[in-house]
Amino acid sequence: MPSGSNTDGLVARLQEVSDRCACLLDSSTAVRWEVFAKTSVTRQTEVLQGRLKRSVQIAESGVGVRSWDGSRAGFAAASALEPSSARDAVDAARAGARPGADPMPPARVMGTVPVKPGPAMPPRGWAQHIAGELGLALAGLSGSVLRLERAVVQEGRYRWTLSTGDGWSADHERMVASLLLEILVGDRPGIWREWVHISDPGSFDAEAIASRLGNRILLTRNRVTTDSGLHDLILHPEVTAQLLAAVSPLFLATDDARDPLPHLLDSNGFLAAFPLTLVDERSDPTAPVVSPCDGEGLPAKRTLLLDEGAPRHRVASWADARRFDEIPRGGAVRLSYRDRPSTGLTNLRVVTRDGMPPGELLTASRRALYVLRPLAPVVCDFERDTYSLIASGVWLRRQQVRGWHPVVELSGSLGTLLRRIAAVGEDLCWFQTAHGFVGAPSLLIRRQPVVG
Amino acid sequence: MHRPATDFPAFDTDWLDGLAEGCRGLRGSHPRFEDLYLERRLEIRVAPDASIDTVRLEGGAARWRFPSRWAMHAGSGISSAAVAELVSHYADRLKAPPRRRTRDGELNPPPGWIESAISLAGRGVDVRFFKRWAVVIRRDGWREVSTPALIRVEQAAPASGALLAVSGHPSLAEWVRSLLDPPPAKTWNPPSGTACPVIFTDGSSGVLLHELVGHMVEGDLVASGRSPLAGLGGANLSEAEIDLVDDPRRADLPGAFDTDDEGVRSGPITLLRSGRLCGVLCDRETAETCGVPAGRGRRTDWRLPPIPRLSNLVVPPGTGSPQDLEADLKRGLVVTRLAGATVDPVSSRAVLRVERGHEIRNGRRRRPLGPFELTGGVIEILAGIDPTVGDDPTPDWRLGWCLKDGLPLPTGSEAPTMLVHRLEVL
Numbered sequence: 001m002p003s004g005s006n007t008d009g010l011v012a013r014l015q016e017v018s019d020r021c022a023c024l025l026d027s028s029t030a031v032r033w034e035v036f037a038k039t040s041v042t043r044q045t046e047v048l049q050g051r052l053k054r055s056v057q058i059a060e061s062g063v064g065v066r067s068w069d070g071s072r073a074g075f076a077a078a079s080a081l082e083p084s085s086a087r088d089a090v091d092a093a094r095a096g097a098r099p100g101a102d103p104m105p106p107a108r109v110m111g112t113v114p115v116k117p118g119p120a121m122p123p124r125g126w127a128q129h130i131a132g133e134l135g136l137a138l139a140g141l142s143g144s145v146l147r148l149e150r151a152v153v154q155e156g157r158y159r160w161t162l163s164t165g166d167g168w169s170a171d172h173e174r175m176v177a178s179l180l181l182e183i184l185v186g187d188r189p190g191i192w193r194e195w196v197h198i199s200d201p202g203s204f205d206a207e208a209i210a211s212r213l214g215n216r217i218l219l220t221r222n223r224v225t226t227d228s229g230l231h232d233l234i235l236h237p238e239v240t241a242q243l244l245a246a247v248s249p250l251f252l253a254t255d256d257a258r259d260p261l262p263h264l265l266d267s268n269g270f271l272a273a274f275p276l277t278l279v280d281e282r283s284d285p286t287a288p289v290v291s292p293c294d295g296e297g298l299p300a301k302r303t304l305l306l307d308e309g310a311p312r313h314r315v316a317s318w319a320d321a322r323r324f325d326e327i328p329r330g331g332a333v334r335l336s337y338r339d340r341p342s343t344g345l346t347n348l349r350v351v352t353r354d355g356m357p358p359g360e361l362l363t364a365s366r367r368a369l370y371v372l373r374p375l376a377p378v379v380c381d382f383e384r385d386t387y388s389l390i391a392s393g394v395w396l397r398r399q400q401v402r403g404w405h406p407v408v409e410l411s412g413s414l415g416t417l418l419r420r421i422a423a424v425g426e427d428l429c430w431f432q433t434a435h436g437f438v439g440a441p442s443l444l445i446r447r448q449p450v451v452g
Numbered sequence: 453m454h455r456p457a458t459d460f461p462a463f464d465t466d467w468l469d470g471l472a473e474g475c476r477g478l479r480g481s482h483p484r485f486e487d488l489y490l491e492r493r494l495e496i497r498v499a500p501d502a503s504i505d506t507v508r509l510e511g512g513a514a515r516w517r518f519p520s521r522w523a524m525h526a527g528s529g530i531s532s533a534a535v536a537e538l539v540s541h542y543a544d545r546l547k548a549p550p551r552r553r554t555r556d557g558e559l560n561p562p563p564g565w566i567e568s569a570i571s572l573a574g575r576g577v578d579v580r581f582f583k584r585w586a587v588v589i590r591r592d593g594w595r596e597v598s599t600p601a602l603i604r605v606e607q608a609a610p611a612s613g614a615l616l617a618v619s620g621h622p623s624l625a626e627w628v629r630s631l632l633d634p635p636p637a638k639t640w641n642p643p644s645g646t647a648c649p650v651i652f653t654d655g656s657s658g659v660l661l662h663e664l665v666g667h668m669v670e671g672d673l674v675a676s677g678r679s680p681l682a683g684l685g686g687a688n689l690s691e692a693e694i695d696l697v698d699d700p701r702r703a704d705l706p707g708a709f710d711t712d713d714e715g716v717r718s719g720p721i722t723l724l725r726s727g728r729l730c731g732v733l734c735d736r737e738t739a740e741t742c743g744v745p746a747g748r749g750r751r752t753d754w755r756l757p758p759i760p761r762l763s764n765l766v767v768p769p770g771t772g773s774p775q776d777l778e779a780d781l782k783r784g785l786v787v788t789r790l791a792g793a794t795v796d797p798v799s800s801r802a803v804l805r806v807e808r809g810h811e812i813r814n815g816r817r818r819r820p821l822g823p824f825e826l827t828g829g830v831i832e833i834l835a836g837i838d839p840t841v842g843d844d845p846t847p848d849w850r851l852g853w854c855l856k857d858g859l860p861l862p863t864g865s866e867a868p869t870m871l872v873h874r875l876e877v878l
Contacts, residue, residue, distance in 0.1 A: 052521050057541075058755045059527040060511070079509040080529030084553075088508050096504035149676070182678075190797045191678050220798065228645075338495075338507045375796050376803050376825070390803055390825060390878060392796070406799040407827055409644060409878040451644040451878065 010039045010061070011159060013081040017063050018161050020086035025165060028094060030067040033165040034104050034296070037063040038337045039081065042156030045127035049149060050135055052128055058156075062337040065093040066104060072097035075340040104296065105318035107166035109328065111299040112292035116285040118174040122201040127153035130179075130204055137210030138183065145221070146214055149191060150182040155201065160337075162297055172292055177201050178432075179209075185217055192217050197430040197437075199286045212429075216372055219394045225403025227395060232368035233410065233445040234361060237429045239371045239391055241440035244278070244348060245433035246378035246387070247414070251280070251305045252343050253316035253324040253331070260382030261311060264415045270309040272418035277351040278306040280315055280331070287347035288430055288437040295334030295341035303329050305348075309419070317343045333436070347430075349439035355426030361442050362396065364423065369393045369450055375407060377434065380414055387414040409451045420446045462492050462559060462585030470549030471535065472594045478543045483516035483523060485543060486736075487715060488589040490530050491754040494559055496581040498569040500608060508559075511754035514538040522737070524757050559585070561601070562619065575632060578606040581619065582862075584753075588715030595715045600708050602862055604852065605631060612791075613807075616706050616852035616862060627849040639822030640811060642785060646877040649784040650826060651777055651812070651869060655848030656790040658865025660872075662765050662851060663793040664802060664830050665689075665696055666863075669723055669731060670856075671738030671748070671760035680800040680830045681729060690727035692837040692870070694770070697722050698733055698748070700763035705847060705864025707763035707854075714749035714758050721747070723765075727837075735760045752859040761856060764864040770841025774869035777840060779815040781871070786810050786817065787826075789850060795830060803827050803878065807850075825878040833872055842869030 018037045025033040039061035046054040063085055064077040074097030078088035131151035138146045155177040163169035177198040182191045194213050198204055216236060235243065250261050250271070265271055282291045282300035293300055296318055304312045315331025316324060320343045333344035362370065371393040379388045388411040395402040425442030471488070478485045493509040512535055513526035525541045527534055532548040539546040561581045569579040582604070586597040601619040605628055615631050617624050642648070652660050665681070673679035681689070699720040700709045712718045714736050723731040732742050735749030735758050749758035778786060789808035795801070804826040810817040828836075845868045853860040 054522045054524070054757065056524045056526065056757060059525075060755060061528045062509070073503065075503070076506040076508075078507070079511060080531070080534065082529055082531055082534075085529075092506040092508065096506050098502050098504060100501070100503065185798070188798075189677070189680065189682075190800055192798055338509070340505055375801075376794050376805065379823070388825070392799065407796070407801050407803065407878065409825065 010081070014039050014061070014159065014161055017081045017086050018163055020083055021063060021065055021090055022163065022165070024086060024090040025065070025067060028067070028090070029069045030094070030165065031070045032102055032104055033065065033067040034162070035063060035065055036160065036162050036334060036337055037061070037081070038158060038160040040156055040158035042154060043127070045153045047128055047131035047151045050132060063089050064337040064340065065089040066340065067093050067097065068102045068104065069097065071099055073100040073103050074098065077338045103319040104164065105298060105328065107164065107168050110164070110168050110293070110297040112170050113283055113299045115283050115290050115292050115300070118285070118290065119200045119202055121157055121175050122155060122177070126201060127155065130206060133206035134181065134210055137206045138214055141210050141214045142218060145186050146217060147184045148181060149184050152180040154178050164297070168297060170293055170297060174290055176288065181213070183213070183217060186221065195432055197288050219370070219372060219401060220392065220404050222394060222401055222404045224406060225395050226405050226408070228451050229449070230447045231450045232365040233448050234365070234368050234370045234396070235443040235445065236370070236372050237425070237427060237440045237442055238431055239374050239389070240350070240443050241431035241433055241438040242374045242378045243389065244350070244438050244440055245435040246380045247418070248345055248348055248435045250382065251278070251314050251345065253314045253320050253326045255324055264382060264385055265311070266415065266419060270419065271311050271415070272306060272309040273421040274308045275354070275424045276306060276309055276418065276421050278348060279304055279351060280345045280348055282346050284347060284349070287349065287439065289346050291346070294330035295332035298328060298330035298332070301330050303331065315343060315345060317341055345436050347437050347439060350424055350428065350441055352424055352426045352428045352441050355424045355441055358425045358427045358442050361423060361425045361444050363399045364444055365396070367397045369405065369408065370396050371408070371410070382414070385413050385415050387411060387417060410448060411451070412449045417445060417448060420448065422446050463490070463587060464552045467549055467551045468587060468589065468594045471546070472589050474546045474548060475539070475589050476591050478539065478546065483518045483542050485591065486515040486517045486522070488535070488539065489513045489586065489713060489751065489754060490535070490589070491584060491586040492530070492559065493584045493753065494561070494581070496561060496566070498566065498573045498579045500573050500576050500578065502570050502573060504566065509753070512538055513754050513757070514541070515757065516542050522757070526755050559583070572605065572628065576608055577632070578608065580604040580606070586713065588711070588713065590715050595711050597713060598710045600703055600706070602706055607631065614852055615849040617849050618704055618706055618708070621704060623847070635808065636820035638820070640819035641822050641824045642811070642877045644877055647874050648877070649781060649871060649873050650875045651781065651784065651786040651871050652790070653774055653786060653842070653869040654788040655846035655865065655867060656787050657870040658765055658767070658848045658867035659790040659793060659851050660804065661696060661767065661867060662762070662854070662863065662865050663795055664834055665723055666698065666762040666765050667795065667856065668830065669729070669733055670762065671732055671734035671742050674732050675738045675741040678797060684729050686728060686730065688728050689724065689831070689834045690837045691835065692839045692841055693726040694724060694837065694841055695722060695726065695768055696724035697766045698731070698762050698764065699766045702764045702766060702864065702866070705764040705866065706852070707861070707863035709763065712747050712749045712758070713751040714746065716747045716749065718747040718763070733760050733762055750861055752861055756859060759856070761854070761861050762863055765867070766865070767841070767845065767867040769843045769845045769868045772840035772842050774842040774844050777838070777842060777869055777871050778812055778817070781812045781815060784812045785821065786812055791823070791850065800830050801827055802830055802833060804875070826875040827878050828875045833875065836873040838871035838873060840871065844868050
């Protein structure tokens, strides 16, 4: 926990609340139960035009309870780590129980895998320091065309415990950090926003981040040029991430009658082209969410979702795996103590083992639209095999930038789009999306309809 | 500030009096005590399989003002010890009186709600109930923040519709029927690049103005010059002599409150008067910069500081008939449901996501529209609103949770039918 907080006190209270819940549940009619208690301390530092504007420290904690009494299952949560929180959560879980099967995994399948210890919390003042460094680096790189208007640095540490009535328990503690930047571009009105995941504050390189962001933003300073027709596309990692987030529901277990995946496969059973391999992985120490087990205690695994374009496995919570006849692979996410575990992806990532350097990718086409940033969520209709991607981009011709296309729509067959992926880059970055975290590189896609 | 005249079951009012007394005497070294915000929240979700999730949340935040910056400490729990801990970061320890547990029976959904939610959820939707009770304590006393209980109904995938409404709203059943109404089997999408007049009806014009004006006059965007409407105060934005009011006192709309989350009594703020830009929505901090009254400092929850946010956008009815507006259109589109809109902060272009509507030819509705997008510049769209505004103010139930910087808040709108002369199909 950050300096200034009473770590030992919080950890002790976390355990006390878990024990209190266990005591209440053991003395009730619950046959099986599970208690998830979590505490986190987050520092948020806002730097405006190089000066500290706002500092926020948030200490959040709470407990979530699932119980099953042989025929009825319930879930409830309450905030804070006080005796009353335990009672509120247990009482509400029991009161709201509805007829249903036992939703919790049996003790025999539960376990943890070792995960690399996370980095330490940065010292106080680090946030303001890196905001200053980034501001200087951006201005230096662009000849003062780019100015860092606002930076919001978020750094925090969390700890959780998960215990069950079968006597199984696990706990985990980790640091997380991220950065939100608002950058002014020359004298143009409006701002450019960037979110950056920081896996290790100790190795934060302001120059490298500034160069990565600045190169993209400066491309939009070209004159406006629009075009339509069939063109090669190069998707920036942020656009790739939004596209993959939109297709990610295909990798969640569902019943066969409602499964849209078969409609999207080609005659050889491929969803995408050979270069695309997707995994969901919790134990990758560079990913935003690292955990020794899934949201209900199954050991963390790397799940191969798409293997060189061919669908392989789907993720599912324990209850959904039983319902949809899937092999349980630990696919339950628990967003916070407030949420019951549900089927979901944790860190969806493109495998970039054979990825091309971004420079090569950008020169791999004589004429292409380099799609720089999404302007709206990507919409996919799996039933109709369609997608719609609204974005801004720049036109590249013979390795030269020909102009900025402020609003462009890419739409057509989703299956065709995915099967025309010709190469993936090696420039993987993490992004926060509506469907969780996605680690995505640049993509080269051949001949897609572009509407200007 | 005074305690409310009505019974306030979520908090022990004697305890609040004691806290307010303690805050009055707070002495810090450098920063000045700004406010202490306390919140209790009840969220209930009933899923299609009739499972019920009940979440009870409590927390608070103390804010401090330095000469050039702000600081906030927030924490879970509102026990006397937790509140004293929050305040102690910059001041002498607060002598918080003991808190009596209140009648928690009052903090439940209305009788019969769970049963009706289970029945509705059986139609394949998620049904959620939200209620929050909050107070703001400042040096001069405490004030209750009164907001309505809300209902959200969400369709399960692959359908993606949702509605948000005030619990018990008389039109709720009708809106749920509309939400669950399946889309037309055969739809038509206008060709990309087509520029045509578009009529926004059935409340969809409220969503349009929410994005094009409401967000663009939020104090933080105006003060920093990031809004395309910054610096246009007093300018005539629209040919239509429309009035646009942000009205948190409309208790029938989801964005209602009587006091904002900084303890400022909130009344209506006129944003457009006869098409002329005349208002800005500010919290206490941006109000000082913009030189206007505060009253729109809203918090997503206790964990986050208040920022300027809109509440309920209301456009008074005009005198035109919506039927005449359609009848007078030779060729164009009518939008009956907007799924949302975004304004790109880099290019100031708006993208409107149309969910339902019709093609209009020779004044009559023809083919139903499938989902598609419309685009245009913010200023150009506002300038292109026709002076004839419909006489049919209609609340929009699709607006729901409004996101700003990823932070959701309930908002509402009510607006009559409007015609925009030119929008481009993406």
